[in-house]
Amino acid sequence: MSGLFSPRAWNKIWIYKGTFLVGLLNTMKTAVVALLIALTLGIIFGLMATSGKKLLKAISRVYVEIIQNTPILLQMCFLYYALAFSGHSPGIIVTGFLALGIYTGAYMAEVIRTGIESVPKGQFEAAAAQGFGYVGQMYYIIIPQSIKVILPPMTNVIVNMIKNTSCLYIVGGADLLSLTYSFVTGENTGGSYAPAYIVCGIIFFLICFPLSSFASMWETSLKKREQKVFQNNALKEA
Amino acid sequence: MAMIKLENVNKYFGDLHVLKDVNLEVEEGEKLVIIGPSGSGKSTTVRCMNFLETPSSGHVYIDGTELTPKNKTKVVRDLTSMVFQQFNLYPHMTVLKNLTLAPMKLHHKSKKEAEELAYHYLDIVGLRDKADVYPTTLSGGQQQRIAIARALCTQSKIILFDEPTSALDPETIQEVLDVMIKLAKENITMVVVTHEMGFAREVADRIVFMADGQIIESGTPEHFFTNPESDRVKQFLGKIIR
Numbered sequence: 001m002s003g004l005f006s007p008r009a010w011n012k013i014w015i016y017k018g019t020f021l022v023g024l025l026n027t028m029k030t031a032v033v034a035l036l037i038a039l040t041l042g043i044i045f046g047l048m049a050t051s052g053k054k055l056l057k058a059i060s061r062v063y064v065e066i067i068q069n070t071p072i073l074l075q076m077c078f079l080y081y082a083l084a085f086s087g088h089s090p091g092i093i094v095t096g097f098l099a100l101g102i103y104t105g106a107y108m109a110e111v112i113r114t115g116i117e118s119v120p121k122g123q124f125e126a127a128a129a130q131g132f133g134y135v136g137q138m139y140y141i142i143i144p145q146s147i148k149v150i151l152p153p154m155t156n157v158i159v160n161m162i163k164n165t166s167c168l169y170i171v172g173g174a175d176l177l178s179l180t181y182s183f184v185t186g187e188n189t190g191g192s193y194a195p196a197y198i199v200c201g202i203i204f205f206l207i208c209f210p211l212s213s214f215a216s217m218w219e220t221s222l223k224k225r226e227q228k229v230f231q232n233n234a235l236k237e238a
Numbered sequence: 239m240a241m242i243k244l245e246n247v248n249k250y251f252g253d254l255h256v257l258k259d260v261n262l263e264v265e266e267g268e269k270l271v272i273i274g275p276s277g278s279g280k281s282t283t284v285r286c287m288n289f290l291e292t293p294s295s296g297h298v299y300i301d302g303t304e305l306t307p308k309n310k311t312k313v314v315r316d317l318t319s320m321v322f323q324q325f326n327l328y329p330h331m332t333v334l335k336n337l338t339l340a341p342m343k344l345h346h347k348s349k350k351e352a353e354e355l356a357y358h359y360l361d362i363v364g365l366r367d368k369a370d371v372y373p374t375t376l377s378g379g380q381q382q383r384i385a386i387a388r389a390l391c392t393q394s395k396i397i398l399f400d401e402p403t404s405a406l407d408p409e410t411i412q413e414v415l416d417v418m419i420k421l422a423k424e425n426i427t428m429v430v431v432t433h434e435m436g437f438a439r440e441v442a443d444r445i446v447f448m449a450d451g452q453i454i455e456s457g458t459p460e461h462f463f464t465n466p467e468s469d470r471v472k473q474f475l476g477k478i479i480r
């Protein structure tokens with residue numbers, strides 16, 4: 001019954017397709033909310049890292065290093081169980097939002113830091129010399145130049161985040177992978193292991209593949225454009 | 239009252255003492271040229287005048303107001319402009335946008351006023367036809383003329399030039415110098431760090447020679463090029479004028 005080519009197993013998946021749709025919906029919901037948290041954290045800590053203020057830089061560094069150098073599963077367990085035992089159980093859904101948001105935020109912060117640092121120092125100076133304050137410099141001059149450097153890797157971070165919703169499985173989430181697991185182990189529904197995981201994988205692939213190919217195409221075209229500008233300048237110099 | 243006044247300004251970069259007790263006054267409308275060997279602190283001196291570098295100690299006064307980290311944005315916005323060695327035009331904006339950004343966003347000019355101003359100064363630097371192109375498509379000399387026009391658009395009383403021709407090809411240096419010579423006829427206070435002795439001779443009201451973070455000698459171009467006092471200056475001029 002669990003066989004890859006068993007028509008009954010595939011039929012079962014068709015009957016219970018709703019389970020997969022609910023899982024997909026939960027995964028996307030988690031991803032969207034976590035993305036908002038991650039963006040907020042990423043912008044705050046990314047700006048702190050480029051502020052030139054030692055204390056702010058240190059705080060940002062500590063956040064990024066701790067999050068990037070411990071497993072996401074550990075962070076999820078910690079958040080869920082630590083909060084649960086302290087009597088403030090936020091529930092699985094909120095744990096998912098928070099854990100995934102905090103985790104992804106660290107990667108966002110790095111992407112934003114790198115993007116801002118890619119803008120030459122002379123741009124900050126030109127803006128400051130005209131009398132733009134920090135916000136004006138960022139808004140009119142720095143962000144518009146760094147956004148094209150930031151967006152492609154940011155898309156990759158988002159793809160990873162969508163895949164990482166499956167880690168919620170460890171605290172018993174309702175995301176796509178967790179529901180697939182409950183489905184194949186369920187009393188009435190169980191058994192269709194291989195087909196169920198294939199379907200789950202295909203769904204993830206269908207969301208993530210377009211995003212990541214979009215990101216890499218974008219990156220390639222940016223590089224081409226830069227090369228063109230460079231060649232134009234070289235021609236003029238010659 | 240002096241337009242710019244540096245009082246016992248010291249600047250350290252780590253252990254490096256780059257400005258040693260610099261005292262300097264620039265009068266309104268004066269054209270001051272700072273010369274000296276590389277690493278003498280010339281650029282750091284002008285960069286202290288708009289707090290791109292904050293002095294480690296000492297005081298900087300602009301038009302009678304002491305510059306502080308708190309008021310620098312406002313004082314700089316109202317009174318000073320700067321032209322850089324590397325031009326530092328905004329590459330994501332057209333030339334016209336480069337020129338109108340600060341007048342519109344910082345000086346509350348309407349788009350129409352700002353553009354009129356921009357075209358006026360583009361005429362002065364001779365690049366009206368480049369208004370709609372992006373800076374990276376221009377030659378170095380053209381970019382620097384645009385940068386000068388951008389500095390003029392904020393109608394500041396003071397323009398600081400930090401080695402404006404040092405990054406240029408020899409054949410485009412003159413077109414930038416010509417624009418600066420034209421400017422020197424206006425009542426703008428100009429402080430120019432440069433290695434262009436011909437320009438210094440023609441335009442400067444006063445030349446200041448710096449070495450090792452100190453002002454060694456100061457005087458009129460005539461004084462400098464005919465009978466400088468310090469051996470350091472003689473040595474320097476001997477090397478640079480052939």
